[in-house]
Amino acid sequence: MADLTALTSSAYNQALEVIASVEPRIAEATRQELADQRASLKLIASENYASPAVLLTMGSWFSDKYAEGTVGHRFYAGCQNVDTVEALAAEHARELFGAEYAYVQPHSGIDANLTAYWAILAHRVEGPWLQNAGVKNMNELSEADWEKLRGELGNQRLLGMSLDAGGHLTHGFRPNISGKMFHQQQYGTDPETGLLDYDALAAKAREFKPLIIVAGYSAYPRRVNFAKMREIADEVGATLMVDMAHFAGLVAGKVFTGDEDPIPHAHVVTSTSHKSLRGPRGGFILATEEYAPSVDRGCPMVLGGPLSHVMAAKAVAFAEARRPDFQTYAQNIADNAQALAEGFLKRGIKLVTGGTDNHLVLLDVSPLGITGRQAESALLDSGVVTNRNSVPSDPNGAWYTSGVRLGTPALTTRGLGGDEFDQVAELIVNVLRKTSPGTTAAGAPSKASYAIEDGVAERTKAAAAELMDRFPLYPGLDLS
Template sequence: MHQPALHALTATDPELAGLVESEARRQHDKIRLIASENYVSTAVLEATGTVLTNKYSEGYAGKRYYEGQQFIDPIELLAVQRAKDVFGVEHANVQPYSGSPANLAIYLAFLKPGETVMGMGLPSGGHLTHGWTVSATGKWFNAVRYGVTKETGRVDMDEVRDLALAERPKVIFCGGTAIPRTIDFPAFAEIAREVGAVLAADIAHIAGLIAGGAHPSPVGHANVISTTTHKTLRGPRGAMLMSDAEHASALDKAVFPGLQGGPHNHTTAGIAVALKEAGTEDFRTYAHNVVANAKALAEALAERGFDLVSGGTDNHLLLIDLTSKNVAGKPAAKALDRAGIELNYNTVPFDPRKPFDPSGIRLGTAAITTRGLGVEQMPQLAAWIDRVVTAAADGDESVVDATAAEIAELLAGYPMPGWA
């Protein structure tokens, strides 16, 4: 059953409670490889389910527009200080509701409509909010985009510099949503300084790895850092903005009153708990294990003939082109889900297929590492993925059912926070 137990919800709304229980069981029974998902601790679950959700707190600590903040202010200040301690930043804002609003605050703080922003193109692994065409950030601003080279699947920093010198962006984004390699923050910083741009590092995917010392930090290189608080950081669904002192005021004004009203205090509390956990030695071990698992899984998949974009991974994330396996990403992802392996279909660089029916799949090791799986399980996981992808190409559903049973048997030995 779900932990904490849902006694009152079950009594009041058994239909909804049943759906929540079913989702908790699903999370327990699946090998969850979606790179943007994780399991939060029971302490984070408890914090986000408290009476803090009852309180409205428009403004910042000490400067609120509502009374009754005697305990809310210390909670927010605690989250802010823990963010500063964990990441070593001069300033932190824990109020953004999610990653996209946090990125939009960067635009409001440092750009005027029509001015130029540069970011990684979505097909190369960037994020919608880095100036992609269907996003408001691509409609309201002059967005120029860099990508990766076809031969290596990696960013060519000389090409980034040439583009920046030609276009003179006011803001440069580095980071993205499907980047399996280490981000060269110093090189991006040098380019930003040369063209007089604000460098914004979007570390939503790798924040936990940075906190745990398993990925280089943008601190000291990027003027502004945005991140979600879930994914590898293993917190609730929220976001943070961090910066040096020079850019702090503009960011704060962009978040409130520029984009938002009152913060979600229950989420702020969950962020504070997650940041406390991220400052421990156990979390450092976890972060390094995430990367070790990803590398081991990448090696095992490569041995089975899978085409890994960029040839492997430096972090938690793998991007795989399934063209050589004679199956598209979408049917493969759906077959894997039925077999107990949850991931997402994804475009790959220079993908000839459409985004809703792309050539690739994206997977990550953050959640399975939280469950306690280690490098010794990665060859078996690769074997299951290979078996199901091959079955998806052949239309063999019997393999899917057999694999699901084997996975359920394995996961029974690995506890999940939130389910008992």
């Protein structure tokens, strides 16, 4: 292992020397980014630390290759090695999640969701429509029939979780393309508990009769019963699509099993390969065999050329996640989230839903008299990296917000445990209680500017750096 660490240091130092020979400021920014990440408490729920093997895999000549199409069916010559990479990434994904089919080309989670939406539309609307018209593809349609098909494709219904309840922009939020391409409605959570109300969701589905029901979340701190979601979808004839981008690592690590594992219950599952899965920035799709041919049309339907170097890194990350120690890591993510939540609760901080049973904690900072944006900024000044987030029925909207979202995957990767996450809660609470709103130029209360009591940010930043020194990031990697 010591030899491997030395090789890693040598590889990165030599790479930075090559970069510096062309643009030294990029090399310096890269060094500084590692230094900043080493010193700060990274609590953004959608971020993590990929292994050196994953990171090094992305820096290869696979980046130079165009490979539109699928394995064995490319629109460019010379793709035999890309075929190997993509096939291995898909194989590892299928085995890791127990899925019938995997598609690893999407560049991001948003790309994965758009590909999935259009694949479902192709399977549920376009395919039957062409069959009834007696043609094999759209090119054979008359202009009049094509206009009718376009109308049907553009007038389907989607039911997704609302943004303030914890859903994602791509789940039908109207300013997002998903909210423009579908006739959409959204489901929320119980106003008293903040929890999903499956009976209310079922009633809305019966009334709305969507083609697609989207489950999954980006800021809902509880687990979802996907068996119930499938029952609701089946009752109204909808396709169940699950966006597991945030909790894919907990599925891969067998923390979520049975009814809480989306793979046996959903028709289509989308995800990112980073976040709790600890891979490269990218997306992928899992599906039943029924939907596989439509998903396989992601390029050219939605996507451009796949990023072969990132698909290679996905294969490495999926292979890492198939190791037994990843299950221990995934369980630690959930245990640490519990410890973090308990640390806030015992210090009197309000949490959305009153706690967590996944990887994230959502603070409601409105009782402290500040906005989520003010809290986020004050914490960043103090060496704690978070992101502001809406809470249900948020009076401050999606920009200023009333909440702060925290996640445990990244610091769990560094080795922090329950005691350390309790210390993290204490540091955060101290900053938030010493932060107050600023005023605008006209003297009115501000939702953005803020003030922190003297010395608090400096002391917290020092304490955070001291804590991080005990859990080094990429130990043994020396870029001096």
